[in-house]
Amino acid sequence: MTQSKKNIWYISKYLNLPENGNFPGRGFSLLREFSKKDLDCTLFVARHEMNFFKKNNIPSVEIVYIHGVRVIKLNIIKYKKTKSFLRILGWLQFEIKLFFLKKNTLPKPDVIISSSLSILSILNGIFFKWIFSSKLIFEVRDIWPLVIIENGGFSKYNPFVLLLSFVEWLGYKYSDEIVGTMPNLKEHVQNILGKDKNVTCIPMGISNELESQKILPMPEKLNDAFPDDKFILTYAGSIGIDNALETFFKSAESLVSDDKIVFRIAGKGDLLDFYKKKFNHLKNIQFIGNLESKYVQTILRKSDCLYFAAHPTKVLKYGQSLNKLIDYMFSGKIIIASFSGYESMLNESGCGYFVPAGDEIKLAQKIKEISNKSLFELNEIGNKGKDWILSNRKYDLLAEEYLNLIL
Secondary structure (H helix, E strand, O other): OOOOOOEEEEEOOOOOOOOOOOOOOHHHHHHHHHHHOOOEEEEEEEEEEEOOOOOOOOOOEEEEEEOOEEEEEEEEEOOOOOOOHHHHHHHHHHHHHHHHOOOOOOOOOOEEEEEOOOOOHHHHHHHHHHHHOOEEEEEEOOOOOHHHHHOOOOOOOOHHHHHHHHHHHHHHHHOOEEEEOOOOHHHHHHHHHOOOOOEEEOOOOEOHHHHOOOOOOOOHHHHHHOOOOOEEEEEEOOOOHHHOOHHHHHHHHHOOOOOOEEEEEEOOOOOHHHHHHHHOOOOOEEEEEOOOHHHHHHHHHHOOEEEEEOOOOHHHHHOOOOHHHHHHHHOOOEEEEEOOOOOOOHHHHOOEEEEOOOOHHHHHHHHHHHHOOOHHHHHHHHHHHHHHHHHHOEHHHHHHHHHHHHO
């Protein structure tokens, strides 16, 4: 196949596409911007719809074109829980399918980006780099295996952890460039390699779809959950072990006698039923269920303050760049984060506050403090976040940074 322009392959097992009302993930948003620069872009992504026990009518491999991006979907086994054998099996299945995929009809890649939401993808990245003589970018979005050592309770001597540690070392050693979404990844890479290597922070951004989204009216069934005469603190997102929500619920418990302040939880996850059973009796807490993405901004903007948390782990000394914070800051609302680590975004924009991770007393004190601010003060602080996101995190800007690095 003759080539007249630069070609980029982007490997990311976990990635939303702009289909069925979903906002696209980071990888797709970047490739869409790259394609506007006359680059040929190919995205390799998993579709988790395979079932070993039922007949599959969905093709094993499907190629579609979306907004100028060639998307190759590899059908992979579905899983329900993040901590499961099926999830790990899906990692292996994706990489094996990608390795044996017939590539002679695809443009030869000049640049390969392997994104680490499944760290095993860097192995295919290294192999493709060698056979195609391509430039390899290792994009780190989660620091594996450190994240499962710190958050999952795995021993660093666990055989699976040792294997992932070796894969991580290979990725750092043999990539031409390392891109981290977190601002302080360079320190971690130096610790692993024992020497300096170039690491560039290109963080998460705001998708075009979110920026242009029409804000819908509140679903009627939720109107009573967002009264105008209360100070409403909302958490929206996954409800699992990584989300560190125990502090949120304990603070709500300590503030139950304050009739002015109420807590709202939107989302689903492995610990939803556990938290419902433990805290649903509190009159100031309401679980409002999982929301379609089109309603997320609606409930965020109907809240007075938004919350996120993270466990106090070594992972966070390297910083964070979360999709959740993009959504939160774009809503123009003030934010509280239970977070002990390398601080960014909230402090840079001035739109919120960090309190020590796991400290429900400090969190309750900060909630009380914010609840006494005037509506004008709340809006003034919250809008700083929206202005900052639109000035610093649009994907056309991030794509330019990426292209300056890789081309």
